[in-house]
């Protein structure tokens with residue numbers, strides 16, 4: 001016997017437990033050298049999973065792959081062309 | 097208090113007496129004057145403890161009500177046609193979140209081609225959404241259904257959106273004498289809404305959270321269970337209303353003269369009055385024909401239909417909609433309810449996009465079926481002969 005709540009009502013942030021990052025086909029990779037830390041990707045990411053961090057006076061984008069859906073918006077908006085979308089290994093399988 | 101009013105006002109006045117907390121709407125013919133009347137009442141200070149929010153689309157209006165209802169407000173909107181379809185994405189969520197939003201759909205055709213006139217294609221499109229649907233025959237019935245709708249939708253056994261379906265123009269724009277509710281009367285009939293869970297700043301909640309495959313299905317079964325429980329609640333509230341006001345609109349269906357009838361006609365909405373009139377005449381001529389006025393369409397009253405029509409040889413469904421690629425939705429449902437029986441079922445789609453349905457057409461349909469001039473099947477009636485050409 002399991003319990004479900006009426007109307008799928010839950011405590012806030014419960015959905016955070018569900019890692020949706022594996023839904024995507026591609027994932028973003030940043031070229032730290034090219035990244036200027038402008039935060040465009042952070043602002044445009046529809047899933048709030050880019051954060052621009054500062055390390056040794058160098059700012060660059062870091063992705064949270066637990067929730068990234070692989071939409072490629074960050075790569076599209078990056079003015080420095082610093083983000084590349086890479087295919088996940090499991091989708092590289094080719095059958096002859 | 098008996099007054100001659102238009103359909104719009106009969107709805108707006110009834111909504112006012114139900115003391116809604118949030119009304120949000122976007123104008124669309126032939127619904128607009130319902131919310132215009134409410135806006136005027138709001139501006140005149142007749143709606144206490146209420147906010148009226150004009151939205152930039154039906155999608156937004158429905159979204160505003162989802163938020164408001166989740167926060168524990170009694171809510172209202174009205175729409176139809178493309179407006180209802182635009183709301184559909186949100187309303188389906190409202191059903192899943194079990195929010196008792198009450199809306200009036202002033203039944204109007206769907207585009208394309210553009211038509212502002214009446215048929216039932218819009219609400220039929222919402223058939224499978226988890227929203228209660230009840231159709232009315234006249235403006236008094238619409239007026240009476242509003243407080244009942246809140247009482248049913250807000251019942252803790254139900255908690256589902258409720259759509260009152262009234263024919264656009266045919267009812268909305270028509271002047272009819274309506275016995276208007278007094279505030280005292282509705283205060284006595286309808287208790288304030290007590291939400292089972294509500295959003296608040298102190299206690300934030302997520303509504304309609306994400307459900308992966310291992311848990312999703314249970315929520316949808318729960319929605320079906322709520323619909324099943326609604327059957328009894330609807331019936332009880334209908335009965336309570338009948339006793340309370342001495343206006344008895346009957347139950348999920350109103351079966352008239354079907355005992356011993358050889359033929360029965362099933363109708364929904366305002367066309368029922370015309371069909372009843374024709375049937376009364378035919379009965380005077382000694383023809384054994386009865387009428388089923390279908391009131392509740394969701395949840396569908398399968399048992400009531402089966403019981404009423406079991407011994408009726410020929411069943412004629414006359415409806416204002418069609419499921420393209422099959423036949424009229426009401427006929428599909430009636431066939432499902434009568435499955436395994438011996439009834440012959442004849443289904444007719446009429447009056448799409450406001451096409452006039454004259455008395456003679458109804459007479460012809462019934463006459464042809466009774467005389468065995470048509471085979472069982474699905475037919476459009478009142479259509480000109482046409483061919484498609486390339487311009």
Ligand code: SF4
Pocket residue numbers: 027028044045046047048049050063067068069070071072073074075
């Ligand atoms: S791919 Fe899409 S979801 Fe992932 S980080 Fe970029 S913008 Fe965000």
Ligand code: SF4
Pocket residue numbers: 030034035036037038039040041042052060061077078079080081082083
């Ligand atoms: S948009 Fe490009 S340059 Fe700007 S922070 Fe993101 S990765 Fe760096």
